[in-house]
Amino acid sequence: MLKDITLGQFFPGSTLLHRLDPRTKLLAVVLYIVALFNATSVLTYGILMVVLGTCICVSKVPAKALTRGLRPVVVIVAFTAVINLFFTGGEPIADVFLLRHISAKGLVTAISMMLRIVMLIMGTFLVTYTTSPISLTDGLENLLSPLKKVRFPVHEMAMMMSIALRFIPTLIEETDKIMSAQKARGADFETGSLIQRANALVPILVPLFISAFRRADELATAMECRCYNGGEGRTALHVLRYRPVDLAVLGGFAVLAAGMVALRLAGL
């Protein structure tokens, strides 16, 4: 049952979006978010929807996957919309029952809030769907490398992230094994009150933690044996390189963000 959890949610492929440099995608998504938070009108939201829609079409990521990604936040989105709907001041739409509490301004705010969150999530998910976790961490390390100057452990963080990604499947498998072993000895994880069920998890977590520490110890030795001694002087199998198309995409998103800011200032 734990095997169903898909992590990283990477859909391998070879579309333009897949082939872009991970740094391009990370920077582009930041610019996209800037643009999104500057969008205020039908026109600006329309432009952004077209951009997002084009990206989704190009990526060939199944639409189902995108909507599935939204499922966990549906409650939050709905909640924000309702709050905005009822608690934004202004002229009521009509003087009947519930509508008495809803202003036109509230309606607009609620809809734009909802759009903003949904489009934000879709945009960022699109990046994780089209970028392998390893190149994502590579890109992140590379982008943050200026922070090394102020002694921020960029390489170490990237290494931790990629090792965590590497060990997630291993640990999930292990959890499955331990659960089966406990079930075989009569443990019951499915019935009883919440507290009982939480208690039943203790005999799983303890061995899992012990084994994770043992694994970490062995992995550290193995890494040392392979001459790992920090990020200094390390080279890479895959060198990140901006190609013309990356620059074009980045330029496009920069224009988009700047344009949105300009439009907002112009009051459109």
Added chain:
Amino acid sequence: MSTMLETKNLTFYYPAEEGRKATAALRDITLQVEKGSFVVVLGHNGSGKSTLAKHMNAVVLPSNGKVYVDGRDTCDESLLLEIRQRVGMVFQNPDNQIVANVVEEDVAFGPENLGVPSRQIRRRVDDALAAVGMSAFARHAPHLLSGGQKQRIAIAGIIAMEPECIVLDEATAMLDPVGRREVLETVHRLNREMGITVVLITHHMNEAEEADRVIVMNDGQVVMDGTPRQVFPRVAELHDLGLAAPATVELMDQLNREGMDLPLDAVTVEECADAVCRAFGIGQEE
């Protein structure tokens, strides 16, 4: 032939627990491993095999005595990377030594650490994967491979550092017979074709049949040292150490005890079969 690994009066104590006296995990071990040889280390649990292995690439440093790797003192910290690049280590659990979540990225880990230029890393990774017969899996996720395949990836990761010696600490212990054969064949081929020195620690006696040399450890000391044909006929001594001889030698030893007269140095299955047939007067290949 020159020496790949050398220990001189090597003694090692693990840090003692509180209130207890430290007992030596290794006691006064002096031995030399020739370049290009295939050495198997045997011994029952706790005899110090892993501890000895960890001295071979400076993961652990001697309490007393010296260890030299290709003439380099392991205590000299400035030589650490040189030593570890020369002696690669493969451990028991394949899951706990694979670093990346793509096979080729994992194989590249060693060369990346050594600062090898990217283009050269590519070549080394391809060559190393070819050497262990895993080229087809370059883009796979390691956790979906079989145990034997994972262990071959771990070996490829070592090969990519272009080492002179590989130490395998019970690298076949968690594998099924098929995986075990894959790994052993790979290691033998690397030894034959690339001249890589191999130190293989194992509990499986039959893995020692084709070795150039067998070292038997007990209680932190080397108690037997010689070719398989010299070591395995000493069946009684092996039994005293809590070990068994290979099944072939055990069989002939049993038969000898029943009053037959078989040569105990027929270690491989073929030799053993020949010897037994001869003893029973069955004609071969009529």
